[in-house]
Amino acid sequence: MAQKRIVKEYSELQKNPPLGMKISLPSEADMHQWQILIDGPKGSPYEGGVFTLQLSLPTEYPFKPPTLSFKTKIYHPNVTNDDKGSMCLGMLRADEWKPSSKIDAVLGFARRLLSEPQPDDAVEGGIAREFKENKKEFIKNAKAWTKQYAKK
Amino acid sequence: MSAQSYDTFILAFSDPASISPNPQRARIPANLSFEIFDDSHLRTLSTNNGGGDIEGLLYVPDLDPSDPCVNISTKYVPSNVTRFSDLPPVQYQYIAFAPWISAACTKSYLAAAQGNTAFMFYLPDNGNTTPPPVNDQTWNLNDGGQWKAQYKFPVYAIPGSEGTTTMQQLAQYSGNSSNDKIDSILSEFQFDSSDYVRLYTSFGTSGSNNLPTLWAFLLIVLGVVLLLIGLTSVTMHYFQRRHRRALQRRVENGEVDLETLGIKRSHRMPQAEIDKLPKYIYVPTNDTPDDKGLGQSSTPSSETASDNHTFFSQSSCTICLEDFIPKTTEVRSLPCHHIYHPHCIDPHLASRSSRCPVCMARVLPTKNEPITNAMVRAERRLRERQRLHGVSADGIDGTTWLTNFRRQLERRRRVFSAPGATSDTVQPTRSQIEMNAVAGRAVSSPLPTHTPTVMSGAQTEARTGEGRPPPADVTARRAHMNRRLSRMRGPERTLEDEEAERWARLPRWRRAVGTVFPGFG
Ligand SMILES: [Zn+2]
Ligand SMILES: [Zn+2]
Numbered sequence: 001m002a003q004k005r006i007v008k009e010y011s012e013l014q015k016n017p018p019l020g021m022k023i024s025l026p027s028e029a030d031m032h033q034w035q036i037l038i039d040g041p042k043g044s045p046y047e048g049g050v051f052t053l054q055l056s057l058p059t060e061y062p063f064k065p066p067t068l069s070f071k072t073k074i075y076h077p078n079v080t081n082d083d084k085g086s087m088c089l090g091m092l093r094a095d096e097w098k099p100s101s102k103i104d105a106v107l108g109f110a111r112r113l114l115s116e117p118q119p120d121d122a123v124e125g126g127i128a129r130e131f132k133e134n135k136k137e138f139i140k141n142a143k144a145w146t147k148q149y150a151k152k
Numbered sequence: 153m154s155a156q157s158y159d160t161f162i163l164a165f166s167d168p169a170s171i172s173p174n175p176q177r178a179r180i181p182a183n184l185s186f187e188i189f190d191d192s193h194l195r196t197l198s199t200n201n202g203g204g205d206i207e208g209l210l211y212v213p214d215l216d217p218s219d220p221c222v223n224i225s226t227k228y229v230p231s232n233v234t235r236f237s238d239l240p241p242v243q244y245q246y247i248a249f250a251p252w253i254s255a256a257c258t259k260s261y262l263a264a265a266q267g268n269t270a271f272m273f274y275l276p277d278n279g280n281t282t283p284p285p286v287n288d289q290t291w292n293l294n295d296g297g298q299w300k301a302q303y304k305f306p307v308y309a310i311p312g313s314e315g316t317t318t319m320q321q322l323a324q325y326s327g328n329s330s331n332d333k334i335d336s337i338l339s340e341f342q343f344d345s346s347d348y349v350r351l352y353t354s355f356g357t358s359g360s361n362n363l364p365t366l367w368a369f370l371l372i373v374l375g376v377v378l379l380l381i382g383l384t385s386v387t388m389h390y391f392q393r394r395h396r397r398a399l400q401r402r403v404e405n406g407e408v409d410l411e412t413l414g415i416k417r418s419h420r421m422p423q424a425e426i427d428k429l430p431k432y433i434y435v436p437t438n439d440t441p442d443d444k445g446l447g448q449s450s451t452p453s454s455e456t457a458s459d460n461h462t463f464f465s466q467s468s469c470t471i472c473l474e475d476f477i478p479k480t481t482e483v484r485s486l487p488c489h490h491i492y493h494p495h496c497i498d499p500h501l502a503s504r505s506s507r508c509p510v511c512m513a514r515v516l517p518t519k520n521e522p523i524t525n526a527m528v529r530a531e532r533r534l535r536e537r538q539r540l541h542g543v544s545a546d547g548i549d550g551t552t553w554l555t556n557f558r559r560q561l562e563r564r565r566r567v568f569s570a571p572g573a574t575s576d577t578v579q580p581t582r583s584q585i586e587m588n589a590v591a592g593r594a595v596s597s598p599l600p601t602h603t604p605t606v607m608s609g610a611q612t613e614a615r616t617g618e619g620r621p622p623p624a625d626v627t628a629r630r631a632h633m634n635r636r637l638s639r640m641r642g643p644e645r646t647l648e649d650e651e652a653e654r655w656a657r658l659p660r661w662r663r664a665v666g667t668v669f670p671g672f673g
């Protein structure tokens with residue numbers, strides 16, 4: 001069932017790709033690993049950058065949520081600042097995930113998160129504090145990182 | 153060393169004194185000579201031994217000629233019996249052999265033993281039974297048992313009949329080739345005519361006889377231990393069940409609301425309960441979808457009765473995303489009126505959660521959810537915490553209340569701003585409902601009282617009126633307090649998650665212990 005649904009969602013997303021995203025499979029044989037390229041949203045400090053994300057679908061999908069991680073380094077309160085680049089919040093959390101949620105929504109969620117970080121659900125406390133208390137500095141840093149790591 | 157068996161046989165061997173180029177020894181088969189093997193009637197009287205094999209050439213010690221025991225012994229000891237002097241003086245071990253006639257004579261024999269490895273006695277009148285136990289009066293030498301310490305070799309006793317036979321054989325195989333029997337053996341086994349043919353005795357110290365008793369003992373110990381473990385396990389299971397039942401009763405009486413305590417957020421459903429959920433043949437809504445949803449259109453008057461068809465606006469299964477085929481697909485309807493393929497929803501309900509994947513409404517009435525040991529533990533833990541924190545219906549202080557309020561507001565804001573929380577909602581705007589189940593099951597009133605809405609845990613809490621001051625009447629106050637407690641619990645996690653994680657962290661043996669002894673640790 002998981003496989004069928006994944007294929008269905010994938011082909012739908014190929015037909016109707018979400019704005020500013022490119023979805024591909026690193027390996028045709030493995031439908032559970034997707035590669036997503038997201039353009040930094042306009043008006044956000046990530047504008048101009050392209051971020052590579054990895055979407056992993058568990059075998060229990062859709063009963064368990066997919067995991068989404070940034071392969072491109074990003075200065076963001078909700079993304080871990082390590083080589084994993086993992087994020088776990090909102091609908092991606094196991095206890096908030098609903099099997100009826102679709103990957104389309106997950107990707108939309110990720111994109112919106114770039115525009116509107118959620119410092120209260122932060123994994124990077126320092127960045128979250130900066131975001132709340134010194135927005136200017138945050139924007140400066142995020143832009144610098146985008147330039148350095150997420151160049152087109 | 154205590155022995156369990158002994159073996160006396162005839163041994164032919166080269167004279168160690170001769171300069172034979174290749175000295176040999178041969179055990180003469182019993183059919184050509186004589187042998188006694190006994191592994192059930194040997195009695196160990198004294199266990200002195202430094203270790204090693206207890207075996208050697210058999211002989212009867214020479215008593216002092218003036219000893220009255222010489223005369224007393226003649227009745228039992230033939231004059232031509234093998235003496236120490238009939239044995240080679242080197243290279244072999246020796247086992248003394250004598251009848252146990254009296255305390256005095258035994259003392260004499262013990263004293264006369266030479267170069268001994270062991271002493272073997274027999275009670276001439278003992279027949280073929282095992283000699284009496286060590287502490288029997290028979291073995292009393294009137295010295296308080298001191299002889300055992302005095303003679304540094306083990307002392308054994310064999311049955312009388314065997315002793316008598318051995319004594320006779322010891323007389324036959326004592327001399328040199330003057331004896332026909334010895335002659336024929338020596339020549340048959342190609343020994344020198346000056347070589348020896350003698351009785352040889354070997355004691356089995358680790359005989360097979362001992363092991364069964366040891367094993368039996370170990371088995372008994374093991375059995376007792378297992379029995380104790382079993383009894384403890386049964387008792388613990390019994391008490392756990394009592395606790396579960398007690399909690400169940402309190403839940404049924406409405407004394408405890410596990411849901412607000414946050415103890416049960418998701419739960420698996422027994423297959424039997426799943427089977428009770430109605431199945432229908434899918435028929436799409438054929439009139440225009442009603443914006444107001446169920447409220448108006450699902451009045452009985454507007455229903456189109458048909459025997460086994462149900463009309464639903466939800467056109468696809470949100471689990472597999474496949475469309476339902478009108479009048480063909482069988483769908484399972486949950487109490488919230490969301491419909492799925494049975495093969496999609498059943499495994500979910502059975503193994504993951506008893507909540508609707510779309511709206512998270514509980515499928516199983518709270519009352520029917522089984523109480524688990526983990527719930528009992530969690531409930532007790534919460535009660536304990538409640539006691540420790542001094543939270544009572546009256547003891548709500550302003551600061552915590554304010555903090556909670558603030559946190560609540562924050563939470564609400566986050567929930568509403570969180571994308572996805574509402575975007576993927578499929579609301580069943582059931583306009584026409586026909587509730588005749590495929591299975592022919594009678595279904596109680598299909599009328600929903602309100603539109604099912606998407607409610608995450610946080611929203612549910614947000615709606616519970618947390619922002620208001622504690623209500624005045626007792627039941628409302630209790631509910632309020634329960635909600636406060638559920639907040640103290642920390643992040644939203646299901647008990648099952650916690651339990652599974654806790655379980656997974658434990659080493660395998662702790663899991664086994666936990667299964668056998670529920671409630672332990
Ligand atoms: Zn389905
Ligand atoms: Zn539902």
